[in-house]
Amino acid sequence: MLSVTPNTAGVVTLPKGLVGAGFAPVADESRAINGTVGDITAVDPRMTARNVNVYYGDKLAINDVSLDIGKNEVIAMIGPSGCGKSTFLRCLNRMNDTIDICRVEGEIKLDEQNIYDSSLDVVPLRAQVGMVFQKPNPFPKSIYDNVAYGPRIHGLTSSKSELDDIVEESLLKAGLWDEVKDRLAETGTGLSGGQQQRLCIARTIAVAPEVILMDEPCSALDPIATARVEELIDELREQFTIAIVTHSMQQAARVSQRTAYFHLGQLVEVGKTDDIFTNPRHGLTEDYITGRFG
Amino acid sequence: MTNTLLILILLGLMALAYHLGVRRSQKLVGGPGGVRGLHSLPSYYGFFTALWCGLPALIMLLLWVSLQGSVIRDLIVSDLPEAVRNLPEARLGLVINDIQNLAQGNIVSGEVSPEMAQAAEHYKSLLRTSYAASFVVILSLAIAGLSLGWRLISPQFRARNRVESVLKWLLIGCSTIAIFTTLGIVLSVLFESIRFFGQIPITEFLFGLEWSPQMAIREDQVGSSGAFGVIPLFVGTLLIALIAMLVAVPIGLMSAIYLSEYAGSHFRAYAKPLLEILAGIPTVVYGFFAALTVAPFIRDNGELLGLDVSSESALAAGLVMGIMIIPFISSLSDDVINAVPQTMRDASLGIGATHSETVKKVILPAALPGIVGGILLAVSRAIGETMIVVMAAGLSANLTVNPLQSVTTVTVQIVTLLVGDQEFDSPKTLAAFALGLLLFLVTLILNVVALRVVRKYREAYE
Ligand SMILES: Nc1ncnc2c1ncn2[C@@H]1O[C@H](COP(=O)(O)OP(=O)(O)OP(=O)(O)O)[C@@H](O)[C@H]1O
Numbered sequence: 001m002l003s004v005t006p007n008t009a010g011v012v013t014l015p016k017g018l019v020g021a022g023f024a025p026v027a028d029e030s031r032a033i034n035g036t037v038g039d040i041t042a043v044d045p046r047m048t049a050r051n052v053n054v055y056y057g058d059k060l061a062i063n064d065v066s067l068d069i070g071k072n073e074v075i076a077m078i079g080p081s082g083c084g085k086s087t088f089l090r091c092l093n094r095m096n097d098t099i100d101i102c103r104v105e106g107e108i109k110l111d112e113q114n115i116y117d118s119s120l121d122v123v124p125l126r127a128q129v130g131m132v133f134q135k136p137n138p139f140p141k142s143i144y145d146n147v148a149y150g151p152r153i154h155g156l157t158s159s160k161s162e163l164d165d166i167v168e169e170s171l172l173k174a175g176l177w178d179e180v181k182d183r184l185a186e187t188g189t190g191l192s193g194g195q196q197q198r199l200c201i202a203r204t205i206a207v208a209p210e211v212i213l214m215d216e217p218c219s220a221l222d223p224i225a226t227a228r229v230e231e232l233i234d235e236l237r238e239q240f241t242i243a244i245v246t247h248s249m250q251q252a253a254r255v256s257q258r259t260a261y262f263h264l265g266q267l268v269e270v271g272k273t274d275d276i277f278t279n280p281r282h283g284l285t286e287d288y289i290t291g292r293f294g
Numbered sequence: 295m296t297n298t299l300l301i302l303i304l305l306g307l308m309a310l311a312y313h314l315g316v317r318r319s320q321k322l323v324g325g326p327g328g329v330r331g332l333h334s335l336p337s338y339y340g341f342f343t344a345l346w347c348g349l350p351a352l353i354m355l356l357l358w359v360s361l362q363g364s365v366i367r368d369l370i371v372s373d374l375p376e377a378v379r380n381l382p383e384a385r386l387g388l389v390i391n392d393i394q395n396l397a398q399g400n401i402v403s404g405e406v407s408p409e410m411a412q413a414a415e416h417y418k419s420l421l422r423t424s425y426a427a428s429f430v431v432i433l434s435l436a437i438a439g440l441s442l443g444w445r446l447i448s449p450q451f452r453a454r455n456r457v458e459s460v461l462k463w464l465l466i467g468c469s470t471i472a473i474f475t476t477l478g479i480v481l482s483v484l485f486e487s488i489r490f491f492g493q494i495p496i497t498e499f500l501f502g503l504e505w506s507p508q509m510a511i512r513e514d515q516v517g518s519s520g521a522f523g524v525i526p527l528f529v530g531t532l533l534i535a536l537i538a539m540l541v542a543v544p545i546g547l548m549s550a551i552y553l554s555e556y557a558g559s560h561f562r563a564y565a566k567p568l569l570e571i572l573a574g575i576p577t578v579v580y581g582f583f584a585a586l587t588v589a590p591f592i593r594d595n596g597e598l599l600g601l602d603v604s605s606e607s608a609l610a611a612g613l614v615m616g617i618m619i620i621p622f623i624s625s626l627s628d629d630v631i632n633a634v635p636q637t638m639r640d641a642s643l644g645i646g647a648t649h650s651e652t653v654k655k656v657i658l659p660a661a662l663p664g665i666v667g668g669i670l671l672a673v674s675r676a677i678g679e680t681m682i683v684v685m686a687a688g689l690s691a692n693l694t695v696n697p698l699q700s701v702t703t704v705t706v707q708i709v710t711l712l713v714g715d716q717e718f719d720s721p722k723t724l725a726a727f728a729l730g731l732l733l734f735l736v737t738l739i740l741n742v743v744a745l746r747v748v749r750k751y752r753e754a755y756e
């Protein structure tokens with residue numbers, strides 16, 4: 001639990017001050033948050049968030065966060081529970097609109113278009129920026145209808161055979177096709193947890209989004225199903241832009257190219273995954289990834 | 295009245311017993327500090343003692359009260375003169391009634407003979423003795439129980455287990471009472487119906503197209519022979535229920551969708567209780583609203599359109615009944631819709647479905663079984679509803695599906711059959727039981743199906 005071994009880097013670093021420190025978060029200068037440490041920009045940004053504040057009622061849940069989500073890369077968001085990872089992720093496709101008391105300030109752009117612009121329609125936005133949730137949530141419909149739900153709603157197909165193709169292709173991409181191709185008419189809720197989550201991923205990619213947001217997609221899965229989903233994320237990266245929230249630092253290290261560390265609603269540090277895990281620059285990041293916090 | 299006093303004394307004794315039990319258990323382990331040395335908490339020892347004190351005494355009291363009447367009666371009868379004793383059972387009952395009335399100072403049906411006065415005196419003294427004896431017996435039983443319970447207390451004694459098992463039996467007793475009462479009602483309706491079917495063949499009852507239960511009560515009366523075909527009543531019932539459902543289902547369902555999906559929390563906080571007030575209006579109020587306001591309104595407007603509307607119409611009753619059922623449907627559907635997990639909505643919205651698409655394609659299909667269950671429950675309510683139809687639907691058993699005509703329902707006919715003086719073995723009276731049985735069976739089936747459906751729906755998310 002203590003040592004984090006990012007296998008991408010292959011180096012184990014036990015940061016200084018760990019031995020005998022009693023694992024209490026150390027309060028000193030290096031733990032103060034003065035803006036974000038590291039480079040918030042991506043080489044080829046697809047989404048850019050600038051100075052985002054999110055309030056639940058009067059409570060500030062996200063405090064002045066700026067971050068790019070780059071094309072064809074996976075960005076992992078980590079941080080202790082309640083630090084605002086989900087909240088930030090849900091800002092990116094305006095899922096926060098469904099919460100009455102939630103208010104978002106700042107600017108979030110998808111390909112130069114401000115998604116909080118009053119002229120923008122959230123419906124096509126959410127088709128472009130899809131979301132996979134923490135708990136697998138297939139509809140109580142057949143496997144086929146689950147995947148076909150999005151394409152039908154958006155009128156993406158004109159014939160049954162086109163729809164069949166989309167369903168097959170999405171299930172193939174989600175790595176579920178072989179397991180379900182003979183039982184497409186069975187209900188999606190009858191699948192195992194890992195299969196359900198892959199079904200949800202298939203459902204999301206069936207509308208051909210450009211960005212996929214994943215909020216702890218593996219938290220309900222066993223290690224084998226997790227490995228499958230991680231493999232899948234790696235494959236999907238070639239076509240999609242992916243932002244993933246995770247509590248598993250191993251997972252963040254395995255699947256992501258960039259990592260962002262959140263703390264109490266603020267973005268503390270962001271950078272290349274290898275760098276963050278081998279050489280964190282902020283004291284809080286270091287505490288977290290070495291297991292001294294959270 | 296003396297029994298009330300007795301019960302009060304018993305309650306007082308039980309309180310005392312509780313106190314004594316608590317005290318003794320604490321004392322046994324050396325004051326309240328030593329509670330850990332006891333098997334159960336001191337209050338359980340208190341309850342245990344109180345139960346020992348109260349339960350046997352109360353059971354005795356019950357027995358006493360239920361047996362006292364017949365024992366005294368037998369004693370009185372055995373003292374009556376030979377001639378009276380040999381009277382037929384029914385006449386003897388009358389005599390005893392007279393004696394009791396005389397003893398209580400009420401008006402007596404005939405002349406008061408000296409024997410009767412004597413018997414009444416005897417009756418009074420017996421009653422007095424019985425009360426006095428019950429006092430003594432029951433109170434001594436209570437005190438004996440108290441001391442026994444008190445004595446049984448020891449630190450290892452498992453008072454909690456005992457008290458809990460008594461409680462368990464109490465709960466079992468209560469549920470058995472409920473079950474047996476229902477069973478008793480059903481059986482009595484069943485037996486009376488069987489008597490009815492002994493006089494009118496069941497096929498005639500079920501498939502007959504004419505309903506006119508008026509028949510000669512006495513031999514010398516002129517009257518129609520009576521026809522007991524239930525079809526017109528059922529058609530009327532279903533017609534009114536259908537109209538009610540046509541009103542209640544769309545309005546109830548849509549207001550439920552609005553309240554649970556679209557309304558802000560502020561609006562919902564006021565609208566929901568307001569809607570539920572509708573459910574609190576007594577049906578008799580709906581009834582005269584239907585009879586005095588809606589029915590004339592429909593008739594007047596119908597006449598303007600040149601339609602022939604009778605002053606009591608199925609439409610009026612059905613409309614008002616529909617309004618009555620709206621809160622029923624809306625609150626049931628609201629519950630069901632709210633039970634659809636938020637993750638379903640998130641999933642649908644997250645793909646880019648609009649709110650209304652989400653409602654149509656995900657929430658309603660997911661909630662449908664529950665909604666159907668709710669509607670079935672509402673139908674069974676509509677079928678069993680009485681007051682509105684008595685006041686607004688009319689009495690004439692027309693076999694028609696024209697909502698502007700007057701029709702009658704099963705419940706209305708049961709009411710009219712039993713209102714007024716009746717002979718309890720004429721088919722006219724017994725028909726009420728047969729109708730009741732039929733109604734019971736129909737609503738039972740509806741409820742069973744509805745509950746099945748609802749339960750199945752629950753399983754889908756658990
Ligand atoms: N619907 C809501 N209403 C009010 N406050 C909320 C709501 N959702 C989240 N919050 C608050 O916002 C803060 C951030 O929550 P968020 O769910 O984004 O945390 P998180 O980083 O995703 O945590 P976790 O790792 O446990 O999922 C928390 O303090 C939480 O209490």
Ligand SMILES: [Mg+2]
Pocket residue numbers: 085086087215
């Ligand atoms: Mg979260």
